[in-house]
Amino acid sequence: MSDHVCPQHIALVAQLKQLLIDAGYCVNAINRQSAVAQNFLRYLKQRGLTLASVQPAHVTMYLRCELRRFERRHGRAPRSLEHWRASHTAGIHQLLRMATGRWPPAPQASSASEAFSQKLCAEFERWLDDVRGLASDTIHELVTEARRFMHWYLERAVSVNDLGRLTIADIDAYMQARSGSLRRISRKSLAQRLRCLMRFAHASGRTSHDLSACVVAPTLYAYESTPSTLSQHQIDAVLRICHADHSPKGLRDHAIVLLLTNYGLRAGEIARLRLDDIDWRRDRLYVRHSKTDSQSVLPLLPAVGAALLAYLRRGRPETSAREVFIRAHAPYRGFANGSSLYTPLRRRLDAAGVQTNGKRGPHAFRHARAISLLRGGVPPKVIGDVLGHRSSSSVWPYLKLAVDELRDVSLKISELLTEGAQ
Template sequence: MPKSTEVLPECTQLMDPGKLRPFLEAFTSRLLNLGHTRLTVSGYEASARHFGQWLQSTKFAITEIDDDVVRRFAQHRCRCPGSRQADRLSAKYVNRARRFIGFLVEYGAVTPSTDELPGVDLHEVQIVAFQTWLRRHRGISERTVRRHGRMVMRLLAGLGPDPKLYDARLVRQVILDEAQRSSRANLKTMTMALRGYLKYLATQGLCQPGLDQAIPTVPQWRLSALPLYISTADVDRVVASCDVTTPIGIRDHAVLLLLARLGLRAGDVSSMCLEDIDWREGTLCVRGKGRREIRLPLPQDVGEAIIDYLREARPPAAWEQIFLRAVAPHRPLASATVSSIVKLALVRAGIDNAPSRGANLLRHSAATSMLRAGATLDMIGAVLRHRSVDTTAHYAKVDIDMLLQVAQPWPGSASC
């Protein structure tokens, strides 16, 4: 059985990374700034040095680095100085080198190939341009941009590669075929993505305009369900479930308070930066969907929780975002992680009957609590940044006292 190889730590310096040396130094500094231990960084450094040494011996230029070069490095019969002689490198070892190459791409020393872009097929580079157009003109989150790219990629098998051949019959048939194997919610998202893609193609002159009108509407009663929320007492139990003696508990406590007191979305919390808080005025600038901005008052307990996190628990990492991962690499929290914080807090609080388990649960609960405390629908809509009054009026369904005042008697009980 062939052996894998690892660079011996004491022999790391025997390898000469050649022209990659300045990039290697910047790479190791980046890893240290992200919070990786020196032992972890030394492993990445060894793989990167080995790659640089092999690149010199094979006479490849830095600008020639691509997937084929990486495959050759992974498969070469290693006789490089400072390593165990072996017939192949381990997958983990090669992945460390790949991360270094990703750094070179980010640095601009290597040109990325289209298959290195997340969610994009090698033969469908048009999707990359579509996603760039979405970022520039639509004001949607990066998560939605990637999702729209994946959705359109799935539909291209039925649409075909040439947009000039698209017509209304084809567009409609593709959606009807997809309806046979997708849920209603997934199909609704798919039609939204395709509608945006066809509009993009039309603006670029790549297909006939107006094809987005041929996409059939997915039947769905808007705002037909009741808002999913928990009581104020349960919200307090969720917030109090955090162990504020640990860094993770301090962070989660601040995140939960932001969700519960201000009704923020998960994306609002994950993208929140230090410059968004005006400590002197006691306000918080929130940037939500569609690049809309609003400045909200910062409650005392929320501000104190954020200060505690910044002083005692936030890792020393050079990110503008406030909330970071607790373990290395110390990157900003993803929206999905914010929802996971809520899910784990519900478990700790012993709330087993929650109607949902994501960040929106606390958003709906905040809106319901404000309504029952006497806030008007206009005030709630301003705090939650709703575009439509109908969306805010959705919460009136749970105000039983108000509904009793406007309820009419059942005709069968009325006297003649």
């Protein structure tokens, strides 16, 4: 078959090049990924395949062909097979995401049990959205657990096309298999996700009885765990490390740490912070709280404003993205979610020599801010509003960290009782 490049493929490669340019890739990466994409399109044409029909197996076959060509040309295998594979798949995946809108595609069922599982999970996802009206992140967690349960159950089930034979013993066995290394709070979350699936199974007629009540979860007592936090000395050490780093990453991380320490924002709220949320004229910061779906208007403190300006002027890459904080490497876009902040903050904690007994991510800074407000005599209701809590009772667990203040209160009460007895 002719190797002539068709006009459609030329247009696709040109479109890919522009996408990579807009994303901020360097010239070498643009040329490399474009060349690989063009070669992959030629491979598809020779085999009569379209981009819409490409599956991961086709990419794997292409890589095998290219690896054989490399070995014939150089007389050896690549020095780093992992690096060689990444240099090829990057351009292919970018091309497929651009052309099809999604990559990798939804996996095709290879058996009747997989087909049943995929159908049930798709219906479960629609039910959670249409009937329950849950947030997208919550739906994702519930559907992920449903897929995991269905994979486990169908490996052991006699029938592969219904849940009619599901028993309490099956539920107990799954909980035991999943919860071995989980903390009690995680086991409770697992039980809640499984209960939701059982309610759907009954509501959709797949089980004759509602088995959700049979999912046993551990009892959690109010405020039984102590939140992890950072001392002011530790926070100052992290701020010094960030402030001394004048690289784009350093400017970005310095602004993020100041937002955490001054406002106690959640990581997701920082990741979603947009340029339009900063009112420079009125020195205000608009924060959309992820859990309550409400918005707070906070004063833009001078130190925070200065750090944000330094990052926007000298550290933020040129990009059309509207998020304030951008990844340090191409493609230049905002962080996927709040969890993406964990790694850069952990590196700053390590560089500052900060060791903690509990969590080492953004939430430790949030807890520290709550404690500082409590020690400053700020009422719990106001603290809850600042931190974006729905109820002021959410602040109560932080009281256990304000040990010195509680000790002072205890001493004063003891003194009063002593004086009264006299």
